[in-house]
Amino acid sequence: MSAMPPRHRAPSTSTKPWATRRRFLGVLGFGAAAAASGGLLSACAPSGPRPGSGGASAAAVDSLDALCPTYTPYEALPPDIPGQHGAPSGFTSYPTELVQAVAETPGRGGHYRFMAPLWAPIPPGLGDNSFYDAVNGRLGATVEFSFQDGNTITDRLNVLIASREVSDITMVPDWAINLIPNFAEAAGELFEDLTPYLAGDEVAPYPMLASLPTPAWRWGIFNQRLQGVPWPSDPYNEWMFYRQDVFEANGWPMPANAAELMELGREINDPDNNRWAFGDMWRTVRQVFRTPRDWRYENGELIHRYETEELAAAVEFMREVYDADLIHPDVISSRGAGVKELFNSGEILVYQDGFGGWTEAYRGVLAQNPDFRMNLLPAFAHDGGTPSLHPNDPSGQCVLLRRGMEPDQIREVLGLINYCTAPFGTREYMMYRYGVEGEHYELDGNGAPQRTELGQREYSDGYLFLSGRNNVIAESEYPGYVESYTSWYNDAAQYRAADPFEGIRIQRPSAYSAIEQPTEDKITDIIRGRRPVSDITQVVDEWRRDGGEEAREFYHGVLQENGRD
Amino acid sequence: MTTASKRPAWQEPPTPVGLAAKGLVLTAIVAVVTVPLYVVVLTSLSPAEAVNRAGGLVTVPDGISFAAYQELFAGGVVTRSVLVSLGVTLTGTALSLAVTILAAYGLSRPGSLLHRPLLFLILLTFLFGPGIIPSYLLVSSLGLIDSYWSLILPTAINAFNLVVMRAFFMGIPGEVSDSARIDGANDWQILTRIVLPMSKGVTAVVGLFYAVGYWNAFFNAILYLNDNTMWPLQLILRQYVQQGQTLSVGSLADPSQTSALPPNLAIQMAIVVVALVPVVLVYPLVQRHFTKGVVIGAVKG
Amino acid sequence: MTERVAAPPAVRADGAPPGGRGPRRPPPSRRDRRRARRDGAAPRPPLRARLARDWQLLLMTVPAIGLLAVFHYVPTLGNVIAFQDYSPFDGFLGSPFIGFDNFYWLFTDVSFWQAVRNTLAITGFQLLFFFPVPILLAILLDSVMSPRLRLFVQSVVYLPHFFSWVLVITLFQQILGGAGLISQTLRQNGYEGVDLMTNPDAFLLLVTGQMIWKDAGWGTIIFLAALAAINPNLYEAAAVDGAGRWRRIWHITLPGLRPVIVLLLILRLGDALNVGFEQFFLQRDAVGREVAEVLDTFVYWRTLVTGEWSYGAAAGLVKGVVGLVLILVANKVAHRLGEQGIYRRS
Secondary structure (H helix, E strand, C coil): CCCCCCCCCCCCCCCHHHHHHHHHHHHHCCHHHHHHCHHHHHHCCCCCCCCCCCCCCCCCHHHHHHHCECCCCCCCCCCCECCCCCCCEECCCCCCCCECCCCCCCCCCCEEEEEEEECCCCCCCCCCCHHHHHHHHHHCCEEEEEEEEHHHHHHHHHHHHHHCCCCCEEEEEHHHHCCCCCHHHHHHHHECCCHHHHCEHHHCCCHHHHCCCHHHHHCCEECCEECCEEEECCCCCEEEEEEHHHHHHHCCCCCCCHHHHHHHHHHHCEHHHCEEEECCCHHHHHHHCCCCCCEEEECCEEEEHHHCHHHHHHHHHHHHHHHCCCECHHHHHCCCCCHHHHHHHCCEEEEEEECHHHHHHHHHHCCCCCCCCEEECCCCCCCCCCCCECCCCCEEEEEEEECCCCHHHHHHHHHHHHHCCCCCCEHHHHHHHHCCECCCEEECCCCCEEECHHHHHHCCCHHHHCCCCCCEECCCCCCCHHHHHHHHHHHHHHHECCCCCCCCCCCCCHHHHHHHHHHHHHHHHHHCCCCCHHHHHHHHHHHHHHHHHHHHHHHHHHHHHCCCC | CCCCCCCCCCCCCCCHHHHHHHHHHHHHHHHHHHHHHHHHHHHHCCCHHHHHHHCCCCCCCCCCCCHHHHHHHHHHHHHHHHHHHHHHHHHHHHHHHHHHHHHHHHCCCCCCCCHHHHHHHHHHHHHCCCCHHHHHHHHHHCCCCCCCHHHHHHHCCCHHHHHHHHHHHHCCCHHHHHHHHHCCCCHHHHHHHHHCHHHHHHHHHHHHHHHHHHHHCCHHHHHHCCCHHHCCHHHHHHHHHCCCCHHHHCCCCCHHHCCCCCCCHHHHHHHHHHHHHHHHHHHHHHHHHHCCCCCCHHHHC | CCCCCCCCCCCCCCCCCHHHCCCCCCCCCHHHHHHHHHHCCCCCCCHHHHHHHHHHHHHHHHHHHHHHHHHHHHHHHHHHHHHECCCCCCHHHHCCECCCHHHHHHHCCHHHHHHHHHHHHHHHHHHHHCCHHHHHHHHHHHCCCCHHHHHHHHHHHCHHHHCCHHHHHHHHHHHHCCCCHHHHHHHHCCCCCCCCCCCHHHHHHHHHHHHHHHHHHHHHHHHHHHHHCCCHHHHHHHHHCCCCHHHHHHHHHHHHHHHHHHHHHHHHHHCCCCCCCHHHHHHHHHHCHHHHCCHHHHHHHHHCCCCCHHHHHHHHHHHHHHHHHHHHHHHHHHHHCCCCCCCCCC
8 A cells, every 4th residue: 555656736636626616615705704805805816726735645555565575474472362353462471581583783883863752751861871871782873862842743844854954763653744745755855765675575684674564564655665664553543441440349331332331421420529421532432333434435435424424423422422411521621631630530430542541541540549440441333233443554653764874874774673673572672662671670570670760760762763563462560451451452353444545645635634624623513512413414515515525536536546446 | 219118208008998908809819829829839749649539630738749859850851951941041031131222222212213114124023923944944054953042043032022122211211311422422321321220120021021931932942952952941841741642642653562651740730830930039030120219210200 | 922021111202201291292293294394394314414323323223133134034034935835845946836825715714714703802802801900910019018018929920921721721620610619519519510611602701811810910010110110209299289099090100101001002902813822722622613713723723734834824924914004003093192102203
């Protein structure tokens, strides 16, 4: 899949969509203000399409496989609970014997600056940081981190692309790529083409990289060039968590359909005692109702999620949830509400979160509240039938190398990346994630690594972000965590929703992204009781009118280009 | 020169009702601010289990712990950034104040050559701002990337401060400078010997505004500093607040594999407190210049 | 935004005491002056003489103008992207020019006008209910006789300015939210809880209340400096003439503050389309876009989320032009009313 040919500035979708839009503008007018300035506006009406309407998608996805490294699995340790249907594998205990995955020192004394976003405190820098010294020593090269504020990383990346000033190594989160106009084009000019170093059997010197699955690698291809080293994603991102300890104490059942979820919510909701049933849950409820992630391809017709009956039903359900006051008021009244704190304290009993929230909560709460337990609601669908969960894109990030490095340097950096790709169970993994035993971490009674005070102070996710790795579920120090999580995943992984665009990286024309937010806003208005439920038809009509039809046409073209129509 | 410490002789004694009403209003105002402030400080001093029990801000004392502050200051990164911020704030404020005073005075004489077009040009900067990309390209072409000057020069002049300072200078009676000029003083001497000594209040205020601007700024550092060891305090502190936000930002691979500490409200509140401390310390210095009668009264009276 | 400030021309430049005691001559209108020049009644000195007289003043403006020229005007030229279909990668030279298309899309977007309406409503509401608060608070603080008490109160009231909006909103939730103090008390006494933070009809009140709490104290600073600049002899003279406390406030304090009030009012009008971002971003979903979408959040959704830089630049230019017009009009009105405004006629 994927790869984006250059994003044409000229519309690849013909000028017809524009004409439609303009006709519409002429017919309906836009309220008093627009009407007042109508004369002026029509006088200077644009002759071209709306900026941002251009865009193009991948050519035949299958042709990309030749650019990918030959897949050679690598397993340091056999998992205790093998992942099924693509779910990550589980380890119920920490290994006593670590495997050495990379025999030689990968570096040759080079010095590389690595820019990555970070969502954590900045540790002391190179020279004041024994963790960095230890890992760099083992790497045989110096990686100097230049961390960026994670929330403004797109600003920073845009600026660097405009100025053509990139670090030796750059990590770009996948979601940020879509927010950068012309990323594919920029990637070709700013970053090195890794195809000659990694495609096919060229990957042999980097066995850890060869162990990353091919779909993830395809996600690192731009303009028919392999450019980014991926971090393979797990099948899903998020689902509903519940407070297992509170549920067990009260004997509450697990819901198996939407009606039961509602019933459960009404039963456990208790505002008088400052306890609410739910936090935010809209994105997961959409999946409960089998709404497609974006598009569904049916009988030769692309149907957007807004247009499905399933979405209307999900909206109606959420409206009922809001009407019954089952959602914590703080979550409703501010985007900045501390949902996790509310869940940890028991003021919220069910909420949606990324899976990382699980260990995060255990790390923060178990020490003070040893009885605290959370778990995932089993995957279910609104009618009790087969669930349908939205799959992730195949990779979560791209690691890119500055264009113009010497081939030797590129090989050296790929060696460093190879080292940092070593999975759970290897010495390398312990090194780049924890440092030196006895210095930066110690093993507790479970054999689980615990950072020492020095380790906590000096550790950063920098080396982790230098590459990706096949994820595993291994935090066996948390009671029941590995068992609960793997059994949920091995079940849920069967229910991946079909996506007609699976594996195709599409840089969405911004004009189509622009119509999404107003539509989401209107849906929010309905869900929260500010508009009648019946308005959903009108909302969808407006979406179609304001660019939805053009988007459909664009996406249909993508299907055709990929031979999937 | 009257001091505010005592009621002047001409002023009638306060009525009991008036005094009570004023006391009541002031108490209410102070309470409305101090109670939340207390909650913030208390939360910053609360152990993690207290925050967990409260499900958010701690309103009733439930144990005391300095862990949040210890965590903040462990490793020396925050301490170092405090020094950076202090340096940038002091240098920047001094530069901004000097340049602003000069320009404000330069534009303050009615009828002087070009003062209106220049003022208009300055006002335009209040209305039209540059985007981040052209700013970056400029700073980069001047070789200021990874230089502390990149945190100072782009925001050194604030049109608002300049305009108001100028207005204040214009409030100084013209006769004062006219007579000085007749005595042979040049404009530089009039500014330093007459206008500035009469303008301590506005200088203090504009200085405070510049200082607070520099102290709170972080976006220039995001754009212009690659080197994390040069980051100012506010940017370093932001990183603590971002902990655990990986998920809300997007799907960055599997965050269960990353090691961000849990979002810790105690630390977030400790951050608020740490950023407030210098502000609390500086304010009395500024406030001294507001004392009634000191500023212009002495001259005018 | 509230960092801007400064001090007041407490005394009029002509040396007349504030408050118009003494005859006030209306400033000559532009037409008067033109006529005067034509008649040769008030000839301007020749350029060379003015230069000889004012060169020191001009020299003093050089550092500021130079800094602004380099760090402000030059990059501001980058706003040319408002007329382009800009992509950072293609750059200013490589991106195609598309004339006024971005403005066309902006002006034909219902959401834009909705955001403008909301923004203006909030600005108007603020001018009425927020703007006077720091003035009143400053007068109140100024009347406190004990310097210690005054320092204490002043030092406390301006601290909320340094709280982030997330924190301010969280604190408001603790009191007014559906799980807050008021609601919990009501529930515990058998009533329904009320959520004052998700009521679209009360949103203007709510955000203004938040703004007052956060920034009213901070806003007093400039007025305190202005109050300090009022000649105390005026009070004494008034007291001797038999004016009571309230009459002194009316006849001396307020007129003394008037120039700075007018100046800040004009500058605030120039900022009419800026009401801040975060406060509305955070609470937008709570009450809905219909009332909470302001220009800055509108631009955010249209640019950061989609990478439409040009669209955002166009919106920025519109804001600036509107601000400019408002400032010029307000300044003119101020002149008509005999106020100094931002700049006086020369």
